[in-house]
Amino acid sequence: MRQFQGFPSSGRVVYTSIPNVFFSSLLPEIDDIAELKTTLHVMALLYGKKGYPRFVSYSELLGNASLMSSLKGSDILPEEVLRKALKMATERGTLLSLAVEKDSPSHVKEEEIYFLNDGNGRQVVAKIESGELKLSGLKAGAPAPVQAEELPDIFTLYEQNIGMLTPMIADELRDAEKLYPEDWIRDAIKEAVLHNKRSIKYIAKILENWSVEGRSDGTYQRDIKKTGPDKYFKGKYGHMVQR
Helix, strand or coil, X not given: CCCCCCCCCHHHXXXXXXXXXXHHHHHHHCCCHHHHHHHHHHHHHHHHCCCCCCCEEXXXXXXXXXXXXXXXXXXXXXXXXXXXXXHHHHHHCCEEEEEEEEECCCCEEEEEEEEECCHHHXXXXXXXXXXXXXXXXXXXXXXXXXXXXXXXXXXXXHHHHCCCCXXXXXXXXXXXXXXXXXXXXXXXXXXXXXXXXXXXXXXXXXXXXXXXXXXXXXXXXXXXXXXXXXXXXXXXXXXXXXX
């Protein structure tokens, strides 16, 4: 084993952002080293991309020398190891895959492109499949099958979208579960993210307002357009909400 010489000095290090939920929910479940390596490489490639939409193609992964070198060492060809790893990551729900047709001068070639299975990735895949979003030089084919994904609980949803789940915040979410329907809490978290007000106090204020003023499907969305996110700072308890 070649010994690692250490990371460069801090001024020269480039970092990749990985969601906290990866370590709390995904990492304990991944027991295949090729799937883990491939998943991390996909996340790093996506993080380094610019523009919209962001995805990674199979040919892009196949041409990644670092990844393909790390998949060598067995009797199976690295290309087959990569295929299997991507299939496992897609079936697990970490990645979303989409079959597309790539135009070339001589023929049409089909390959898979991969998205992170987050809110943005799911939205982009849906738009491509419906024809609402066109990819330059690519045409959507039949989507690859993906296992049905269970909705995350409110604790995971909070950690994925708002921030670290501390014991005190977990207690506040448990208290909220006793007072409000779970779909209210989910929608309150989504609204906090929509307006970049990532705070448990802001979420609590949304729920309190809904319980006092009432809500119906779509009503509070129309109110947002009229009054904006600061409407939750108004009223008796507005001073308690952290901006």
